Amino acid sequence: MIFIPLPWQRERMPETPPVFRFAPSPNGLLHLGHALSAVLNHDMAKAENGRFLLRIEDIDQTRCRPEFEAAIYEDLAWLGLDWERPVRRQSAHLDAYASALERLHRLGVVYPSVMTRGEIKAAVAQAEADGRTWPRDPDGSPLYPGRERTYSISERTALLDGGKAYAWRLDMQKAISLFGSAPLTWNENGAGPTGETGTIVTDPAAWGDVILSRSDAPSSYHLSVVVDDALQGVTQVVRGRDLYHATSVHRLLQRLLDLPEPLYYHHRLILGPDGHKLSKSNQDTGIAAFRAAGRTPQEVRALIV
Known part of the structure; x- marks a missing residue:
């Protein structure tokens, strides 16, 4: 045989x-x-x-x-x-996620954000009322406006000391820029929503400035999943196609945190x-x-x- x-x-x-x-x-x-x-x-x-x-x-x-x-x-x-x-x-294992977030801080690719869902919704509604098209992520949610992204150190300090709940977000464009023009890929052994397989070129920018940590949750799904997979030595990530596009974010975080790249297999969903x-x-x-x-x-x- x-x-x-x-x-x-x-x-x-x-x-x-x-x-x-x-x-x-x-x-x-x-x-x-x-x-x-x-x-x-x-x-x-x-x-x-x-x-x-x-x-x-x-x-x-x-x-x-x-x-x-x-x-x-x-x-x-x-x-x-x-x-x-x-x-x-x-x-x-919250300390493991805190350590990963601290490393991203040192890389200068995170910033604090304070806009609530209501404020984001209002900003999007106003933009669309003015005739502008607001970008949305693969799940259909509007991208974060990112108004705090350009704050100075003193402005960020004042924001953090202001007592308002905040989240740490990934400065997506800055994170992507750290790796130049070389494409970031993953190996897909299952299939994407329209049958994609093999070497897949990522598009993390489509997600905008994703949340990495919130005041009520010390780590987001995106951050914790890549940290856990690395610490547990996971080599094969087999999961539903609803997470296919999120793999772009996960590969970027793996690169930023110098974590190993698993192989991916996205399976069909039961509807x-x-x-x-x-x-x-x-x-x-x-x-x-x-x-x-x-x-x-x-x-x-x-x-x-």
């Missing part, structure tokens, strides 16, 4: 076992979309004699609840998945009756709901094939 390596197997040293991870947030019950991602990561790791990690992304303490974390373990075990212990919980991706608020698609209805793990797996 001739062994033909999978695409990501050709990109790594043969003696290094691949590391996969499933990283849910305990802010609701898992649904079929989560089941697809978890099963893919688990089964790919098993097929390659690799490692399968479970990570709990619980930085947002206002939405994350212990009962949802317990439900994650129960649902995944019921599906027949096993993972390495101990499980990494983001809330126990609801309305044609949109599933939400944790759709209880009828929850794994626990299928279990309560008497469905077997094999039947649930068949639904996501």
Whole structure:
């Protein structure tokens, strides 16, 4: 029998076992979309004699609840998945994200911002009323105006001392400029929304000045995910296509922080009756709901094939 390596197997040293991870947030019950991602990561790791990690992304303490974390373990075990212990919980590693943010401070690519969502909405509405087109990110949200980007040191100090809630944002254009004209890419072994695969050229500028940290959340998803993947030695990032475009931001942060580049595999999304991706608020698609209805793990797996 001739062994033909999978695409990501050709990109790594043969003696290094691949590391996969499933990283849910305990802010609701898992649904079929989560089941697809978890099963893919688990089964790919098993097929390659690799490692399968479970990570709990619980930085947002206002939405994350212990009962949802317990439900994650129960649902995944019921599906027949096993993972390495101990499980990494983001809330126990805030110092790692603070260190990464400090490094970005030293590079001079972050700035404090204080505009609220309402103020951003008003600024966008006024611009559009004046006939201007306001740029939006791949998810459809308006880009941040960035009025604080050009503040002097004294103005930033006054802003931080003013007592108003603020967030640290990435100065996107400055961050991109640090690497000259050489294109930043990633290796896609799954497929993008319209079938893109292979070497993908990033477009982080499409996201504008993304948030890296807020007063109520010490690290954003973008920052924490690249730090966690690096610290856990994750080599294969297998996740839904809803995060395909965000990979541009993640690759830029990896370059800024001198972190290793994993291989990416973006899988299809499971859509609801309305044609949109599933939400944790759709209880009828929850794994626990299928279990309560008497469905077997094999039947649930068949639904996501």
